[in-house]
Amino acid sequence: MTPKTRSQMVEETRTKLIAEARKAFASKGYAASSMDDLTAQAGLTRGALYHNFGDKKGLLQAVIDQIDAEMLARLRVVQQEADTPWLGLLAESVAYIEMALEPDIQRIMLLDGPAVLGDPAKWPNQTACLKRIEETVQALVDDGTLKPVDARATTWLLNGAVLNAALWIAAADDPREAFPKAVQAFRQMASGLLADA
Structure with missing residues:
Protein backbone atom coordinates (compact mmCIF):
# COMPACT_ATOMS: atom_id res chain seq x y z
CA MET A 1 0.00 0.00 0.00
CA THR A 2 1.40 3.37 -1.05
CA PRO A 3 1.62 5.93 1.77
CA LYS A 4 -0.56 9.01 1.34
CA THR A 5 1.06 12.24 0.27
CA ARG A 6 0.73 15.34 2.40
CA SER A 7 -1.74 16.88 -0.05
CA GLN A 8 -3.88 13.71 0.04
CA MET A 9 -3.92 13.79 3.85
CA VAL A 10 -4.85 17.49 3.86
CA GLU A 11 -7.65 16.87 1.38
CA GLU A 12 -8.92 13.90 3.40
CA THR A 13 -8.96 16.02 6.57
CA ARG A 14 -10.79 18.86 4.82
CA THR A 15 -13.34 16.43 3.37
CA LYS A 16 -14.04 14.88 6.79
CA LEU A 17 -14.44 18.25 8.47
CA ILE A 18 -16.73 19.62 5.75
CA ALA A 19 -18.90 16.49 5.83
CA GLU A 20 -19.30 16.61 9.62
CA ALA A 21 -19.89 20.36 9.62
CA ARG A 22 -22.53 20.04 6.92
CA LYS A 23 -24.40 17.44 9.00
CA ALA A 24 -24.11 19.50 12.17
CA PHE A 25 -25.04 22.84 10.58
CA ALA A 26 -28.04 21.28 8.81
CA SER A 27 -29.38 19.50 11.88
CA LYS A 28 -28.47 21.88 14.74
CA GLY A 29 -27.76 25.15 13.00
CA TYR A 30 -24.50 27.08 12.90
CA ALA A 31 -24.75 28.69 16.34
CA ALA A 32 -25.61 25.46 18.17
CA SER A 33 -22.92 23.36 16.47
CA SER A 34 -20.01 22.64 18.78
CA MET A 35 -16.59 22.57 17.17
CA ASP A 36 -15.42 20.06 19.79
CA ASP A 37 -18.28 17.68 18.93
CA LEU A 38 -17.78 18.18 15.22
CA THR A 39 -14.05 17.49 15.26
CA ALA A 40 -14.55 14.47 17.54
CA GLN A 41 -17.14 13.07 15.10
CA ALA A 42 -14.59 13.48 12.31
CA GLY A 43 -11.91 11.80 14.44
CA LEU A 44 -9.79 14.96 14.34
CA THR A 45 -8.67 17.77 16.63
CA ARG A 46 -9.72 21.40 16.81
CA GLY A 47 -6.23 22.18 15.59
CA ALA A 48 -7.02 20.46 12.29
CA LEU A 49 -10.10 22.64 11.93
CA TYR A 50 -8.21 25.85 12.63
CA HIS A 51 -5.29 24.83 10.42
CA ASN A 52 -7.56 24.10 7.44
CA PHE A 53 -10.31 26.70 7.81
CA GLY A 54 -9.07 29.35 10.25
CA ASP A 55 -12.20 29.24 12.39
CA LYS A 56 -15.83 28.11 12.51
CA LYS A 57 -16.83 30.86 10.07
CA GLY A 58 -14.23 29.63 7.57
CA LEU A 59 -15.63 26.12 7.90
CA LEU A 60 -19.15 27.45 7.23
CA GLN A 61 -17.82 29.16 4.08
CA ALA A 62 -16.32 25.85 2.91
CA VAL A 63 -19.63 24.05 3.51
Missing part, protein backbone atom coordinates in the same frame (compact mmCIF):
# COMPACT_ATOMS: atom_id res chain seq x y z
CA ILE A 64 -21.49 26.79 1.62
CA ASP A 65 -19.00 26.57 -1.26
CA GLN A 66 -19.63 22.83 -1.49
CA ILE A 67 -23.42 23.15 -1.40
CA ASP A 68 -23.32 26.05 -3.85
CA ALA A 69 -21.27 24.02 -6.34
CA GLU A 70 -23.83 21.21 -6.12
CA MET A 71 -26.70 23.67 -6.59
CA LEU A 72 -25.03 25.28 -9.62
CA ALA A 73 -24.50 21.87 -11.25
CA ARG A 74 -28.17 21.04 -10.75
CA LEU A 75 -29.27 24.43 -12.09
CA ARG A 76 -27.14 24.04 -15.23
CA VAL A 77 -28.86 20.73 -15.99
CA VAL A 78 -32.30 22.33 -15.58
CA GLN A 79 -31.31 25.24 -17.80
CA GLN A 80 -29.82 23.00 -20.51
CA GLU A 81 -32.91 20.77 -20.64
CA ALA A 82 -35.22 23.69 -21.49
CA ASP A 83 -36.49 24.20 -25.04
CA THR A 84 -35.36 27.82 -25.31
CA PRO A 85 -32.89 30.07 -23.49
CA TRP A 86 -35.80 32.08 -22.02
CA LEU A 87 -37.52 28.95 -20.71
CA GLY A 88 -34.14 27.81 -19.41
CA LEU A 89 -33.68 31.04 -17.48
CA LEU A 90 -37.17 30.71 -15.99
CA ALA A 91 -36.70 27.02 -15.15
CA GLU A 92 -33.35 27.69 -13.51
CA SER A 93 -34.86 30.50 -11.44
CA VAL A 94 -37.81 28.38 -10.31
CA ALA A 95 -35.48 25.46 -9.51
CA TYR A 96 -33.40 27.76 -7.28
CA ILE A 97 -36.51 28.96 -5.49
CA GLU A 98 -37.64 25.36 -5.03
CA MET A 99 -34.31 24.42 -3.45
CA ALA A 100 -35.36 26.60 -0.51
CA LEU A 101 -37.59 23.67 0.48
CA GLU A 102 -34.58 21.37 1.03
CA PRO A 103 -33.66 21.36 4.74
CA ASP A 104 -29.86 21.67 4.40
CA ILE A 105 -30.09 24.41 1.76
CA GLN A 106 -32.77 26.18 3.77
CA ARG A 107 -30.82 26.12 7.03
CA ILE A 108 -27.24 26.55 5.82
CA MET A 109 -27.49 28.59 2.61
CA LEU A 110 -30.52 30.75 3.30
CA LEU A 111 -30.79 31.22 7.06
CA ASP A 112 -27.41 30.76 8.75
CA GLY A 113 -25.17 31.67 5.80
CA PRO A 114 -26.48 35.22 5.32
CA ALA A 115 -26.66 35.76 9.09
CA VAL A 116 -22.99 34.83 9.51
CA LEU A 117 -21.37 35.72 6.17
CA GLY A 118 -23.54 38.64 5.03
CA ASP A 119 -25.32 39.31 1.74
CA PRO A 120 -25.27 36.16 -0.48
CA ALA A 121 -25.10 38.35 -3.61
CA LYS A 122 -21.58 39.34 -2.48
CA TRP A 123 -20.31 35.82 -1.83
CA PRO A 124 -17.34 34.98 -4.09
CA ASN A 125 -19.15 32.18 -5.92
CA GLN A 126 -21.90 34.53 -7.11
CA THR A 127 -19.69 36.30 -9.63
CA ALA A 128 -19.60 33.45 -12.17
CA CYS A 129 -23.32 32.79 -11.77
CA LEU A 130 -24.24 36.44 -12.33
CA LYS A 131 -21.93 36.66 -15.36
CA ARG A 132 -23.59 33.62 -16.95
CA ILE A 133 -27.09 35.00 -16.33
CA GLU A 134 -26.08 38.39 -17.70
CA GLU A 135 -24.80 36.75 -20.89
CA THR A 136 -28.10 34.88 -21.25
CA VAL A 137 -30.13 38.04 -20.67
CA GLN A 138 -28.01 39.97 -23.20
CA ALA A 139 -28.51 37.22 -25.79
CA LEU A 140 -32.27 37.31 -25.17
CA VAL A 141 -32.28 41.10 -25.62
CA ASP A 142 -30.18 40.79 -28.78
CA ASP A 143 -32.47 38.18 -30.35
CA GLY A 144 -35.59 40.19 -29.54
CA THR A 145 -37.03 37.80 -26.94
CA LEU A 146 -36.74 40.49 -24.26
CA LYS A 147 -37.43 44.19 -24.40
CA PRO A 148 -34.34 46.38 -24.86
CA VAL A 149 -33.28 46.45 -21.21
CA ASP A 150 -29.86 46.78 -19.66
CA ALA A 151 -28.61 43.21 -19.20
CA ARG A 152 -26.60 43.89 -16.04
CA ALA A 153 -29.41 45.73 -14.25
CA THR A 154 -31.90 43.07 -15.30
CA THR A 155 -29.60 40.29 -14.11
CA TRP A 156 -29.21 41.86 -10.67
CA LEU A 157 -32.95 42.44 -10.37
CA LEU A 158 -33.82 38.89 -11.44
CA ASN A 159 -31.15 37.46 -9.14
CA GLY A 160 -32.45 39.59 -6.28
CA ALA A 161 -36.01 38.43 -6.87
CA VAL A 162 -35.01 34.77 -6.95
CA LEU A 163 -32.75 35.03 -3.91
CA ASN A 164 -35.31 36.96 -1.88
CA ALA A 165 -38.07 34.52 -2.85
CA ALA A 166 -35.88 31.68 -1.58
CA LEU A 167 -35.07 33.60 1.63
CA TRP A 168 -38.78 34.29 2.16
CA ILE A 169 -39.65 30.61 1.71
CA ALA A 170 -36.85 29.50 4.05
CA ALA A 171 -38.09 31.83 6.80
CA ALA A 172 -41.81 31.14 6.25
CA ASP A 173 -43.90 29.36 8.87
CA ASP A 174 -45.01 27.00 6.07
CA PRO A 175 -42.37 26.94 3.30
CA ARG A 176 -44.41 24.54 1.14
CA GLU A 177 -47.36 26.94 1.18
CA ALA A 178 -45.11 29.90 0.34
CA PHE A 179 -43.35 28.18 -2.58
CA PRO A 180 -46.14 28.23 -5.22
CA LYS A 181 -46.96 31.84 -4.32
CA ALA A 182 -43.34 32.86 -4.83
CA VAL A 183 -43.11 31.03 -8.16
CA GLN A 184 -46.35 32.54 -9.45
CA ALA A 185 -45.25 36.05 -8.50
CA PHE A 186 -41.78 35.55 -9.98
CA ARG A 187 -43.14 34.22 -13.30
CA GLN A 188 -45.59 37.13 -13.52
CA MET A 189 -42.85 39.65 -12.82
CA ALA A 190 -40.31 38.07 -15.20
CA SER A 191 -42.85 37.80 -18.04
CA GLY A 192 -42.99 41.62 -18.07
CA LEU A 193 -39.52 41.53 -19.63
CA LEU A 194 -40.74 39.71 -22.74
CA ALA A 195 -40.84 41.78 -25.90
CA ASP A 196 -44.36 40.55 -26.72
CA ALA A 197 -45.68 41.11 -23.20
Whole structure:
Protein backbone atom coordinates (compact mmCIF):
# COMPACT_ATOMS: atom_id res chain seq x y z
CA MET A 1 0.00 0.00 0.00
CA THR A 2 1.40 3.37 -1.05
CA PRO A 3 1.62 5.93 1.77
CA LYS A 4 -0.56 9.01 1.34
CA THR A 5 1.06 12.24 0.27
CA ARG A 6 0.73 15.34 2.40
CA SER A 7 -1.74 16.88 -0.05
CA GLN A 8 -3.88 13.71 0.04
CA MET A 9 -3.92 13.79 3.85
CA VAL A 10 -4.85 17.49 3.86
CA GLU A 11 -7.65 16.87 1.38
CA GLU A 12 -8.92 13.90 3.40
CA THR A 13 -8.96 16.02 6.57
CA ARG A 14 -10.79 18.86 4.82
CA THR A 15 -13.34 16.43 3.37
CA LYS A 16 -14.04 14.88 6.79
CA LEU A 17 -14.44 18.25 8.47
CA ILE A 18 -16.73 19.62 5.75
CA ALA A 19 -18.90 16.49 5.83
CA GLU A 20 -19.30 16.61 9.62
CA ALA A 21 -19.89 20.36 9.62
CA ARG A 22 -22.53 20.04 6.92
CA LYS A 23 -24.40 17.44 9.00
CA ALA A 24 -24.11 19.50 12.17
CA PHE A 25 -25.04 22.84 10.58
CA ALA A 26 -28.04 21.28 8.81
CA SER A 27 -29.38 19.50 11.88
CA LYS A 28 -28.47 21.88 14.74
CA GLY A 29 -27.76 25.15 13.00
CA TYR A 30 -24.50 27.08 12.90
CA ALA A 31 -24.75 28.69 16.34
CA ALA A 32 -25.61 25.46 18.17
CA SER A 33 -22.92 23.36 16.47
CA SER A 34 -20.01 22.64 18.78
CA MET A 35 -16.59 22.57 17.17
CA ASP A 36 -15.42 20.06 19.79
CA ASP A 37 -18.28 17.68 18.93
CA LEU A 38 -17.78 18.18 15.22
CA THR A 39 -14.05 17.49 15.26
CA ALA A 40 -14.55 14.47 17.54
CA GLN A 41 -17.14 13.07 15.10
CA ALA A 42 -14.59 13.48 12.31
CA GLY A 43 -11.91 11.80 14.44
CA LEU A 44 -9.79 14.96 14.34
CA THR A 45 -8.67 17.77 16.63
CA ARG A 46 -9.72 21.40 16.81
CA GLY A 47 -6.23 22.18 15.59
CA ALA A 48 -7.02 20.46 12.29
CA LEU A 49 -10.10 22.64 11.93
CA TYR A 50 -8.21 25.85 12.63
CA HIS A 51 -5.29 24.83 10.42
CA ASN A 52 -7.56 24.10 7.44
CA PHE A 53 -10.31 26.70 7.81
CA GLY A 54 -9.07 29.35 10.25
CA ASP A 55 -12.20 29.24 12.39
CA LYS A 56 -15.83 28.11 12.51
CA LYS A 57 -16.83 30.86 10.07
CA GLY A 58 -14.23 29.63 7.57
CA LEU A 59 -15.63 26.12 7.90
CA LEU A 60 -19.15 27.45 7.23
CA GLN A 61 -17.82 29.16 4.08
CA ALA A 62 -16.32 25.85 2.91
CA VAL A 63 -19.63 24.05 3.51
CA ILE A 64 -21.49 26.79 1.62
CA ASP A 65 -19.00 26.57 -1.26
CA GLN A 66 -19.63 22.83 -1.49
CA ILE A 67 -23.42 23.15 -1.40
CA ASP A 68 -23.32 26.05 -3.85
CA ALA A 69 -21.27 24.02 -6.34
CA GLU A 70 -23.83 21.21 -6.12
CA MET A 71 -26.70 23.67 -6.59
CA LEU A 72 -25.03 25.28 -9.62
CA ALA A 73 -24.50 21.87 -11.25
CA ARG A 74 -28.17 21.04 -10.75
CA LEU A 75 -29.27 24.43 -12.09
CA ARG A 76 -27.14 24.04 -15.23
CA VAL A 77 -28.86 20.73 -15.99
CA VAL A 78 -32.30 22.33 -15.58
CA GLN A 79 -31.31 25.24 -17.80
CA GLN A 80 -29.82 23.00 -20.51
CA GLU A 81 -32.91 20.77 -20.64
CA ALA A 82 -35.22 23.69 -21.49
CA ASP A 83 -36.49 24.20 -25.04
CA THR A 84 -35.36 27.82 -25.31
CA PRO A 85 -32.89 30.07 -23.49
CA TRP A 86 -35.80 32.08 -22.02
CA LEU A 87 -37.52 28.95 -20.71
CA GLY A 88 -34.14 27.81 -19.41
CA LEU A 89 -33.68 31.04 -17.48
CA LEU A 90 -37.17 30.71 -15.99
CA ALA A 91 -36.70 27.02 -15.15
CA GLU A 92 -33.35 27.69 -13.51
CA SER A 93 -34.86 30.50 -11.44
CA VAL A 94 -37.81 28.38 -10.31
CA ALA A 95 -35.48 25.46 -9.51
CA TYR A 96 -33.40 27.76 -7.28
CA ILE A 97 -36.51 28.96 -5.49
CA GLU A 98 -37.64 25.36 -5.03
CA MET A 99 -34.31 24.42 -3.45
CA ALA A 100 -35.36 26.60 -0.51
CA LEU A 101 -37.59 23.67 0.48
CA GLU A 102 -34.58 21.37 1.03
CA PRO A 103 -33.66 21.36 4.74
CA ASP A 104 -29.86 21.67 4.40
CA ILE A 105 -30.09 24.41 1.76
CA GLN A 106 -32.77 26.18 3.77
CA ARG A 107 -30.82 26.12 7.03
CA ILE A 108 -27.24 26.55 5.82
CA MET A 109 -27.49 28.59 2.61
CA LEU A 110 -30.52 30.75 3.30
CA LEU A 111 -30.79 31.22 7.06
CA ASP A 112 -27.41 30.76 8.75
CA GLY A 113 -25.17 31.67 5.80
CA PRO A 114 -26.48 35.22 5.32
CA ALA A 115 -26.66 35.76 9.09
CA VAL A 116 -22.99 34.83 9.51
CA LEU A 117 -21.37 35.72 6.17
CA GLY A 118 -23.54 38.64 5.03
CA ASP A 119 -25.32 39.31 1.74
CA PRO A 120 -25.27 36.16 -0.48
CA ALA A 121 -25.10 38.35 -3.61
CA LYS A 122 -21.58 39.34 -2.48
CA TRP A 123 -20.31 35.82 -1.83
CA PRO A 124 -17.34 34.98 -4.09
CA ASN A 125 -19.15 32.18 -5.92
CA GLN A 126 -21.90 34.53 -7.11
CA THR A 127 -19.69 36.30 -9.63
CA ALA A 128 -19.60 33.45 -12.17
CA CYS A 129 -23.32 32.79 -11.77
CA LEU A 130 -24.24 36.44 -12.33
CA LYS A 131 -21.93 36.66 -15.36
CA ARG A 132 -23.59 33.62 -16.95
CA ILE A 133 -27.09 35.00 -16.33
CA GLU A 134 -26.08 38.39 -17.70
CA GLU A 135 -24.80 36.75 -20.89
CA THR A 136 -28.10 34.88 -21.25
CA VAL A 137 -30.13 38.04 -20.67
CA GLN A 138 -28.01 39.97 -23.20
CA ALA A 139 -28.51 37.22 -25.79
CA LEU A 140 -32.27 37.31 -25.17
CA VAL A 141 -32.28 41.10 -25.62
CA ASP A 142 -30.18 40.79 -28.78
CA ASP A 143 -32.47 38.18 -30.35
CA GLY A 144 -35.59 40.19 -29.54
CA THR A 145 -37.03 37.80 -26.94
CA LEU A 146 -36.74 40.49 -24.26
CA LYS A 147 -37.43 44.19 -24.40
CA PRO A 148 -34.34 46.38 -24.86
CA VAL A 149 -33.28 46.45 -21.21
CA ASP A 150 -29.86 46.78 -19.66
CA ALA A 151 -28.61 43.21 -19.20
CA ARG A 152 -26.60 43.89 -16.04
CA ALA A 153 -29.41 45.73 -14.25
CA THR A 154 -31.90 43.07 -15.30
CA THR A 155 -29.60 40.29 -14.11
CA TRP A 156 -29.21 41.86 -10.67
CA LEU A 157 -32.95 42.44 -10.37
CA LEU A 158 -33.82 38.89 -11.44
CA ASN A 159 -31.15 37.46 -9.14
CA GLY A 160 -32.45 39.59 -6.28
CA ALA A 161 -36.01 38.43 -6.87
CA VAL A 162 -35.01 34.77 -6.95
CA LEU A 163 -32.75 35.03 -3.91
CA ASN A 164 -35.31 36.96 -1.88
CA ALA A 165 -38.07 34.52 -2.85
CA ALA A 166 -35.88 31.68 -1.58
CA LEU A 167 -35.07 33.60 1.63
CA TRP A 168 -38.78 34.29 2.16
CA ILE A 169 -39.65 30.61 1.71
CA ALA A 170 -36.85 29.50 4.05
CA ALA A 171 -38.09 31.83 6.80
CA ALA A 172 -41.81 31.14 6.25
CA ASP A 173 -43.90 29.36 8.87
CA ASP A 174 -45.01 27.00 6.07
CA PRO A 175 -42.37 26.94 3.30
CA ARG A 176 -44.41 24.54 1.14
CA GLU A 177 -47.36 26.94 1.18
CA ALA A 178 -45.11 29.90 0.34
CA PHE A 179 -43.35 28.18 -2.58
CA PRO A 180 -46.14 28.23 -5.22
CA LYS A 181 -46.96 31.84 -4.32
CA ALA A 182 -43.34 32.86 -4.83
CA VAL A 183 -43.11 31.03 -8.16
CA GLN A 184 -46.35 32.54 -9.45
CA ALA A 185 -45.25 36.05 -8.50
CA PHE A 186 -41.78 35.55 -9.98
CA ARG A 187 -43.14 34.22 -13.30
CA GLN A 188 -45.59 37.13 -13.52
CA MET A 189 -42.85 39.65 -12.82
CA ALA A 190 -40.31 38.07 -15.20
CA SER A 191 -42.85 37.80 -18.04
CA GLY A 192 -42.99 41.62 -18.07
CA LEU A 193 -39.52 41.53 -19.63
CA LEU A 194 -40.74 39.71 -22.74
CA ALA A 195 -40.84 41.78 -25.90
CA ASP A 196 -44.36 40.55 -26.72
CA ALA A 197 -45.68 41.11 -23.20
